[in-house]
Amino acid sequence: QKEVEQNSGPLSVPEGAIASLNCTYSDRGSQSFFWYRQYSGKSPELIMFIYSNGDKEDGRFTAQLNKASQYVSLLIRDSQPSDSATYLCAVKGAGSYQLTFGKGTKLSVIP
Amino acid sequence: DAGVIQSPRHEVTEMGQEVTLRCKPISGHDYLFWYRQTMMRGLELLIYFNNNVPIDDSGMPEDRFSAKMPNASFSTLKIQPSEPRDSAVYFCASREQGGQPQHFGDGTRLSIL
Secondary structure (H helix, E strand, O other), X not given: OXXXXXXXXXXXXXXXXOEEEEEEEOOOOOOEEEEEEEOOOOOOEEEEEEOOOEEEEEOOEEEEEEOOOOEEEEEEOOXXXXXXXXXXXXXXXXXXXXXEEOOOEEEEEEO | OOOOEEEOOEEEEOOOOOEEEEEEOXXXXXXXXXXXXXXXXXXXXXXXXXXXXXXXXXXXXXXXXXEEEEEOOEEEEXXXXXXXXXXXXXXXXXXXXXXXXXXXXXXXXXXXX
């Protein structure tokens, strides 16, 4: 069974610091990787996706992918209290149209 | 553009009753997904459709659950009879062809008493 693992947290960081969120996956054939942010009581919202090994940057967010290690991470620079949310890692396998989600990491940015 | 629209937003009903959740995907999206989210199990895929046809329903927990997509703009998820352990937030999501990410609706918070 395909699995996506995340540390449930909570991860607490001070305002302005870098938050580092990590995710590992079991299916070596996985091809696409997504990070969703979910505020309490709200729906998941896509913030980043990455397909190739290496880094992808979008504003304060950087997604990092290492397929050999089956590891994907999300860095949030200059963390703000508004970044406090649960971050879900999702993985799409080869030839599949469905996503497998991790249970999420709860991030708390302390002012 | 309107996003994925789900109704109702909240549903409270008694055990044994039939529950019907509704979803309108984003216009032009070929794929529709139904998820269930609980604290214990996280976000789980129940079923997904492509061009109104169910493709994978292996996540549907029991025969009490059924889903239909009679046309490209409407889908239902039905639970009959409902049980307290069905209490969860149910999300609908849709996406286009070609590897695009999924977009989620606001969800239905279901409580079975």
